[in-house]
Amino acid sequence: MMEFIKNSAFFGAMISLIAYEIGLILKKKFKMAIFNPLLISIICVIGVLLIFHIDYDDYNEGGKYISYLLTPATVCLAVPLYEQIHLLKKNLKAVAAGIFSGTLAGLCSILLMAKLFGFDHQEYVTMLPKSITTAIGMGVSEELGGIVTITVAVIIITGVLGNMLAEVVYRIAKIEEPIAKGLGLGTSAHAIGTAKAMELGPVEGAMSSLAIAVAGLLTVVGASVFSGMM
Incomplete structure (x- = not known):
């Protein structure tokens, strides 16, 4: 199952969005600067990659699609x-x-x-x-x-x-x-x-x-x- 998820073209984007949503929830709940959604999402993504031994390149196959939005968002x-x-x-x-x-x-x-x-x-x-x-x-x-x-x-x-x-x-x-x-x-x-x-x-x-x-x-x-x- 994990192999199927890792090989999915949307895995990187999915885990990034979920991690950011967790950050937003924590920010709203605790209302403290340390619970910055981006910081929390970075920590969550790194944790998932380390725990499940997922290569960055595998993650970035889907994660790169979020990066594409950076320039138009700016x-x-x-x-x-x-x-x-x-x-x-x-x-x-x-x-x-x-x-x-x-x-x-x-x-x-x-x-x-x-x-x-x-x-x-x-x-x-x-x-x-x-x-x-x-x-x-x-x-x-x-x-x-x-x-x-x-x-x-x-x-x-x-x-x-x-x-x-x-x-x-x-x-x-x-x-x-x-x-x-x-x-x-x-x-x-x-x-x-x-x-x-x-x-x-x-x-x-x-x-x-x-x-x-x-x-x-x-x-x-x-x-x-x-x-x-x-």
Whole structure:
């Protein structure tokens, strides 16, 4: 029976959706940041693969179909931005400055960490796209000679941590402006952070959606420049 399930073209997609649904149930029940649905689903999927000795390639035969939806889902984030376009026009300079400074801070932090922990060049460029959406980050990492699979893992971890810690950070830093909250999440935690921004409000979601696209483009250019610094 297990062999039949493993060989099914839909096994990966099925186990991923079930694991995410478990995450949603736990999130609704306990209402704690640690019960992030994506984090719970990752743990559940890894557990299933380990317990039943299922190869990742077998899982990915079905799981890849969910990955195909990543790019169009990211593009759809333009909808909430369109609905708040008047806010963008009104605060254009502040928004541009916020996204630029956030992107620059992310790249500089990786450079500092790489020097501090003695990364080699390949490890360094692998980490550079950590704060942008997977669809763009994979291409950046591959182009610069990084390890794409590790880049994907780092991007997911960054997004999950951003999603989990955003409200705590905003509370400590006393950040109450919705535009600032949205830009911070989108610039630092890409699509997963944007999911949290949408929970916070429509303005936060719209600004976060904008930040994903602009920060992604800035990181493509910035990563090329920063890659030569180590």
